[in-house]
Amino acid sequence: MTELIDDLSKESEEAVFKRIELRWHGLQKLRNLLGDVSLDYEPLGGYEVFSTSDTAAFEIGVAKMEYFNRMLKPLTGTSNTYSNADEKINEFGFNNVNHMVLNQCEGQINTGKMMEALVNLAHKTGVKIINGLSISAVHNSEKNTLINCEDGFSFKSKRTLIANNGFAAALLPEIAVVPARAQVLITEPIPNLKIKGSFHFEKGYYYFRNVGNRVLLGGGRNLDFKGETTAEFGTTTIIQNKLEALLNEMILPDAKYTIEMRWSGIMGVGESKSTIVRQVEGNLYCAVRMGGMGVAIGSLIGEMGAKMILESL
Ligand SMILES: Cc1cc2nc3c(=O)[nH]c(=O)nc-3n(C[C@H](O)[C@H](O)[C@H](O)COP(=O)(O)OP(=O)(O)OC[C@H]3O[C@@H](n4cnc5c(N)ncnc54)[C@H](O)[C@@H]3O)c2cc1C
Structure with a gap:
């Protein structure tokens, strides 16, 4: 709320x-x-x-x-x-x-x-689905688009919809989307874990939930907005220490636990929380900037992007 x-x-x-x-x-x-x-x-x-x-x-x-x-x-x-x-x-x-x-x-x-x-x-x-190709640039031309990959390979497509969310800044610098990293940790299973459900605090900057009998906790981007405006995966001491302190002091004050894994993900954000679904230029389109809500809204936004392409053919 x-x-x-x-x-x-x-x-x-x-x-x-x-x-x-x-x-x-x-x-x-x-x-x-x-x-x-x-x-x-x-x-x-x-x-x-x-x-x-x-x-x-x-x-x-x-x-x-x-x-x-x-x-x-x-x-x-x-x-x-x-x-x-x-x-x-x-x-x-x-x-x-x-x-x-x-x-x-x-x-x-x-x-x-x-x-x-x-x-x-x-x-x-x-x-x-073609995996293992890192795309370095997409160029619009009169009849199609040219997609260049990092290893020198390239191919053409009638239309291209760029839908890589927080990573779009590198391919579409003219579109107002920036990467926002979110760090996460998960505990080993905890016997008799009392927590069931999803939990948020500080305007949604922190989130935790049970995953079976483990606790998954993420957030803390507000501690270092500048450092976390990155498309590089990774964790930092300042944020991981804060997450651990929250586990110890608030979430699991009485439980004995160990942390099994730490990782990060990249979201796509901007000045506005609304998504950008539009034609970029000629045959090139985008559906990006999920604002940290892509699990919830991704199916609809993907459909909007697909319809936009179909209507243009
Ligand atoms: C920690 C965390 C918690 C979240 N929690 C929630 C939540 O509770 N609810 C919710 O609705 N959303 C949540 N989100 C947001 C949600 O995960 C994203 O909005 C969603 O994943 C966006 O989906 P996407 O397919 O648009 O982009 P992504 O899932 O980011 O996928 C982009 C894909 O493009 C690939 N790619 C990028 N650049 C290139 C390139 N140059 N060449 C080739 N491939 C490339 C990437 O490898 C990736 O596979 C969370 C995100 C994070 C990080």
């Missing part, structure tokens, strides 16, 4: 609720396309977590809860998309958490399984 309140301070109500609609319909499309079993979809809800220093943000959120629930009812079909969930704080075993707000419409999926199902579906449909 605090992320939406932040968005409303920068954008019109129409733009903010249109994006929520896009996320909602995008997720429905993804679930209908692949099926909940293939996605390991679990409707466990999403919680916004407020620490002792976030009381002011919580009070602003509570004052807006009725407004959000009213605005979202036509979309979600429930009067209580958001509700107070303070009674669950002890159940999850958190420390230094004063309040929680539940979004009952949020769920979680296994994105590895999602990619596997998407690739299988593409193969079945006759889509060719």
